[in-house]
Amino acid sequence: MxxxxxxxxxxxxxxxxxxxxxxxxxxxxxxxxxxxxWLLNHKKSNYWLTYHPNNKIASKGNYKKGFKDGFxxxxxxxxxxxxxxxxxxxxxxxxxxxxxEDGLKVSEGNYVNNLKNGFxxxxHSNKNVAEKGWxxxxxxTKIWHAFHxxxxxxxxxxxxxxxxxxxxxxxxxxxxxxxxxNYNEGLKVNYWKFYYKNGALKKEGTFKDNLETKYWxxxxxxxxxxxxxxxxxxxxxxxxxxxxxxxFVKHKCQLKDxxxxxxCLIYQEQQLIKxxxxxxxxxxxxxxxxxTFKDENSLNDLR
Numbered sequence: 001m002x003x004x005x006x007x008x009x010x011x012x013x014x015x016x017x018x019x020x021x022x023x024x025x026x027x028x029x030x031x032x033x034x035x036x037x038w039l040l041n042h043k044k045s046n047y048w049l050t051y052h053p054n055n056k057i058a059s060k061g062n063y064k065k066g067f068k069d070g071f072x073x074x075x076x077x078x079x080x081x082x083x084x085x086x087x088x089x090x091x092x093x094x095x096x097x098x099x100x101e102d103g104l105k106v107s108e109g110n111y112v113n114n115l116k117n118g119f120x121x122x123x124h125s126n127k128n129v130a131e132k133g134w135x136x137x138x139x140x141t142k143i144w145h146a147f148h149x150x151x152x153x154x155x156x157x158x159x160x161x162x163x164x165x166x167x168x169x170x171x172x173x174x175x176x177x178x179x180x181x182n183y184n185e186g187l188k189v190n191y192w193k194f195y196y197k198n199g200a201l202k203k204e205g206t207f208k209d210n211l212e213t214k215y216w217x218x219x220x221x222x223x224x225x226x227x228x229x230x231x232x233x234x235x236x237x238x239x240x241x242x243x244x245x246x247x248f249v250k251h252k253c254q255l256k257d258x259x260x261x262x263x264c265l266i267y268q269e270q271q272l273i274k275x276x277x278x279x280x281x282x283x284x285x286x287x288x289x290x291x292t293f294k295d296e297n298s299l300n301d302l303r
Contacts, residue, residue, distance in 0.1 A: 021045070028053055037063070052077045061087070076101045085111070100125070109135070124149045133159070148173035162186075172197045181207070196221050205231065220245070229255070256280075263302060 025036040032055055037048030043066035050058040056079050061072030067090035074083040080103040085096030092111035100106050104127065109120030115138035122131040126149050133144030140159035148154055150173050157168045163186030170178040176199045181192030188207035196202050200223050205216030211234035218226040224247050229240030236255045244250045248270050254262025260278035267273065275293050276286045287293040 040065075064089075066090075112137075138162075160185075232257075253278075263297075265302075 019041055021038060021040045023037070024039055026034045028034050030053065032053060033051050035048060035050040037044060038046040040046070044063035045065070047060070047062055049060050052058045052075075054077055056077060057075050058077075059072060059074045061068060062070045064070075068087035069089065071086050072084065073081065076082045076099075078101055080101060081099050083096060083098050085092060086094040091114040093113065095110055096108065097105060098107045102125075104125060105123055107120060107122045109116060110118040112118075116135035117137065118135060120131075120133065120135055121129060124130045124147075128149055128151055129145075129147055130149075131144060131146045133140060134142040139162035141161070142158065143156065144159055145156050146154040152173045152175055153171055154173075155168060155170045157164060158166050164183040165185065167180070167182050169180045172178050174197060176197055177195050178197075179192065179194045181188060182190045187210040189209070191204070191206050193204045194202045198221060200221050201219050202221075203216060203218045205212055206214045212231035213233065214231065215228065216231055217228045220226050222245075224245060225243045227240060227242045229236060230238040232238075235257045237257065238254065239252060240255055241249050241252045249267050251264060251266045253260050253264040256262070259281035260283075261280055262278065264276045264278060265272055266275070272290065274286065274288050277284045277297075285296075287296070
């Protein structure tokens, strides 16, 4: 009898030899169903469904040992397909397609261990290709093509580790050049030119680490000069000249970090008619005759 009781308690302590499988349902706070599917040894297994709060299906697919496995479908709240593709051990693999709420495809391509790899396509809402190019471990690489909605080329340039590199030229949707210049590890460097949609030069100057530096020129669409001056770390500094539509200087100002700081000289018909002095954007004084201005200021400050 004692042996029988000992064996009985030992059997109780031994884990079940058979797997435990049960069907479960979980709910939102409002009582609507959130997800349902099978648990095997307390881990999600086999077929599962998840739902949006409006009771429409949010996703469906299989689990294996608690991880998404095999082909899955994901849906928007309006019932349209959102994504579809394959999982392995919970990570996206192979070919995937992605859609917007209107059911239009926005992108397609391959994954390796949850990261975009290989050649991908991205689409405009009119179904024309927006971009196409290569990924490596989730980062853009090699040559990429980008297009406007009308299929006009936007750019055909290089990426490295998801950053633009080398000399780039971009185009408007009418085929006219929009910009041209160099990138270094994703940052604009050296001399750049930007253009209006009519092909006229808009502005030109030097970048350093994506910030304007040194001397820049700006132009109107009729190619007349609008303004010119110095940049320092992306901010206007030192003397800037501003022109009227006839190409004559209408005023010059000393700037510091985009604020008037120093003298501003106002011209009319190429003649100086007024001068003002500023500090950190606030006007200190104004002169309308040159003799008084010379008496009260050093002309060396105008250099």
